[in-house]
Amino acid sequence: MIFSHFFRHNESRGKASAAGQGQPRHVSHREATAAGDAVELRNGAVPHSGRRSHDGTVNSEKQRDIPRDSIQTGAPFPPLEGSLVGVDILHFNDFHRKLNPSQDGRVGGAARLAGLAEKTRQEFPNSVLVSVGDVANGNGDPPYGCGAWDEGVRSFEPVVKIFNEMKVDLLELGNSEFKDPSNNYESLQKGLISKFRGEVLCGNVERGPAYPDEHALDGIKPYSIKQLQGMNVAFIGLVAQDMATRANPLMGFGLAVANLDETLNKLIPEVRAKGADAVIVMAHESFNGCVDIAGRVSGIDAILAGRDHKQSPEASEVKAPDGRTTLVTEAGSHGAFLGHMRLVLDSSTRSVLRVEDRLMPVDASAPIDPEVQAIVDAFNRNR
Numbered sequence: 460m461i462f463s464h465f466f467r468h469n470e471s472r473g474k475a476s477a478a479g480q481g482q483p484r485h486v487s488h489r490e491a492t493a494a495g496d497a498v499e500l501r502n503g504a505v506p507h508s509g510r511r512s513h514d515g516t517v518n519s520e521k522q523r524d525i526p527r528d529s530i531q532t533g534a535p536f537p538p539l540e541g542s543l544v545g546v547d548i549l550h551f552n553d554f555h556r557k558l559n560p561s562q563d564g565r566v567g568g569a570a571r572l573a574g575l576a577e578k579t580r581q582e583f584p585n586s587v588l589v590s591v592g593d594v595a596n597g598n599g600d601p602p603y604g605c606g607a608w609d610e611g612v613r614s615f616e617p618v619v620k621i622f623n624e625m626k627v628d629l630l631e632l633g634n635s636e637f638k639d640p641s642n643n644y645e646s647l648q649k650g651l652i653s654k655f656r657g658e659v660l661c662g663n664v665e666r667g668p669a670y671p672d673e674h675a676l677d678g679i680k681p682y683s684i685k686q687l688q689g690m691n692v693a694f695i696g697l698v699a700q701d702m703a704t705r706a707n708p709l710m711g712f713g714l715a716v717a718n719l720d721e722t723l724n725k726l727i728p729e730v731r732a733k734g735a736d737a738v739i740v741m742a743h744e745s746f747n748g749c750v751d752i753a754g755r756v757s758g759i760d761a762i763l764a765g766r767d768h769k770q771s772p773e774a775s776e777v778k779a780p781d782g783r784t785t786l787v788t789e790a791g792s793h794g795a796f797l798g799h800m801r802l803v804l805d806s807s808t809r810s811v812l813r814v815e816d817r818l819m820p821v822d823a824s825a826p827i828d829p830e831v832q833a834i835v836d837a838f839n840r841n842r
């Protein structure tokens with residue numbers, strides 16, 4: 460099955476995306492017809508492939524046996540001409556300490572994920588590598604995690620070491636970072652935040668009664684603005700608002716979690732005022748939740764979703780209140796996929812013309828990163 464890309468050009472921005480006009484991407488020729496006939500969904504979302512559930516109930520947090528023939532790497536991005544520049548974002552989410560390949564060795568593996576990221580980065584040297592939440596442990600049983608449940612500081616080992624080796628640039632905090640029953644905020648700080656060499660993002664976590672100290676959130680930033688290809692690209696991090704209630708009560712850490720829409724409506728004008736030419740939201744919120752956000756909040760060019768472990772080709776283009784189209788995508792879970800998002804901007808006007816996204820399976824075709832493999836081997840030996 461060959462996937463074709465449909466590109467949204469400048470002239471299409473701001474126009475209505477009623478039924479079928481919001482151009483889907485990563486849609487097969489066969490599916491494209493169905494998508495073209497699609498009805499408009501709530502908040503203006505246009506279904507990507509016609510297979511996506513829109514009832515908002517998908518939140519399984521479970522690894523699914525991914526049908527391998529249903530996922531394809533998107534076609535290569537088209538060349539950039541004239542004043543166009545491409546900003547490349549490599550993304551994954553819900554890694555859940557899945558160090559070793561799963562599904563009889565066919566899927567994932569930290570060393571393959573790192574190898575594929577490095578290979579892609581060699582081809583696109585100015586790309587950033589981002590993780591959209593849930594790096595700790597698994598979901599309590601061996602198929603989902605590293606094969607053992609660890610608590611406290613150990614729940615982040617050896618992920619933080621691997622992410623540093625992979626040179627992950629941005630790390631958004633997911634609900635699992637706040638979930639372990641014996642965790643406390645100190646272990647999150649000691650085990651992950653203080654050891655990670657990139658930037659840790661989470662714009663809607665706030666000091667609460669148990670942690671009123673002004674330094675409580677040291678090491679966590681609401682956003683980062685990176686200069687890429689001469690453009691200023693803002694990355695805003697968010698965690699699901701029910702994080703604190705889903706976590707162990709000891710563990711909501713005495714922190715508070717602010718409403719996502721309100722946080723975005725505060726932070727987006729702030730980053731735009733600081734010169735952001737593009738705004739990417741890294742939201743550890745469900746795919747459908749992110750589609751809803753994209754339909755309610757203006758000023759977002761793309762949302763990288765997480766938490767419900769969905770994978771493209773379910774990416775959606777959503778009509779935002781300000782008329783722009785916001786791409787929502789998610790790269791599965793457990794290191795099974797590496798997403799490659801490309802923002803195409805016009806450097807003369809500093810405006811985003813289109814957003815493209817493709818999903819690369821992490822499988823035996825990916826090169827092994829020897830340093831990461833050594834970290835995994837050492838961890839396996841000590842279990």
Ligand SMILES: [Zn+2]
Binds near residue numbers: 633766
């Ligand atoms: Zn997860």
